Amino acid sequence: MTEKPRAADPGSAGSAPGGSAPAGQSSDEPRVVIRNNRKISEAEGSDTAAADAGSDVPAEGLVQDAEVVVDEIEVEATPAAGPEPAGPPVVDAPAEPVSGAGAPALGAELEALRAELDERTRDLQRVSAEYANYRKRVDRDRGLVTEQATGAVLAALLPILDDLDRAREHGDLVGPFGTVAEQLTTALGKFGLSPFGEQGDPFDPTRHEAVAHQTSAEVTEPTCVQVMRRGYQIGERLLRPALVAVADPE
Structure with missing residues (x-):
């Protein structure tokens, strides 16, 4: 009578008790279990005794090559691991205050920056003052040029005004001529002539x-x-x- 006892599970040879995965194997990978059967003769007992006696000649009926029959492959899927529990929040460590040899260097750099800022501020103030003086000078020169040009034109008309004064003294400024003389005097007064x-x-x-x-x-x-x-005169300037x-x- 041939008996097919179940051989030991080769996948469980290096596993820990309780069905844990062997070393080097991830717990989330499926585990393959191979069950094999081998044919044993009726003289298994005598074969075992001959093997214990250390005989070099195999006993009668000893099965030299055990036939491994893979009759079932079981795939045991381990449950998927759930999300890992969240650990404590990561808190950035506060920056350590600068101390030691770096502090004097930082202080010197700040002093240099302050000195440069003060210098640039003084330059800006100086340029602003120069620009303000330049504008005042330009405005004053423009006014002087305008006044000189006006004075030159009015100076050329002064002999006509002298003739009008002499005609007024003699009573000749009457009628339309007198009206024109008054209008001319009024127009010249608008240019500052007095x-x-x-x-x-x-x-x-x-x-x-x-x-x-x-x-x-x-x-x-x-x-x-x-x-x-x-x-x-024109304003405060003496013309004649x-x-x-x-x-x-x-």
Whole structure:
């Protein structure tokens, strides 16, 4: 009678008790179990005795080559591992304060940066002040050029104004001619032209040009007693002095 006992599971030879996976094998991989049967003769007992006696000649009926019959392959799937439990949150360690040899170097670098910032600030202030002065200079020069150009044009018209004054003294500024004379005087006044020099004004050598001198008991200071030609100015600028006769006190 041939008996097919179940051989030991080769996959469980190196496994730990309880069906744990052998070393080097991942727990989430399926495990393959091979069951084999071998044919044993009826004289198994005598074969075992001959093997124990150390005989070199095999006993009768000894099966030299055991036939391994793979009759069943069992695949045992281990349950998939669930998500690993979350560990404690990772907290970044606070930055350690700079100490030791790095602190003096950092302090020196900060001082250098502050010095450079102060220098650049002073440069900016200096450039801003220079630009402001430049603008003031340009505006002043522009005004002077405009005033000089206007003065040159008005100076060319002063002889016409002198003729109008003489005609006014003689009573010739009447009718349309008088109207035109008034309009011309008004138009020139819009450019800042203003006459000065009237009889009885105190003598001012910066504005009056004396062409005659006399003494008088009626004055207490040098006084313009006669105006031969009126003077003109543009704003505060003297365009032409007035020609006058001056009376000094006795």
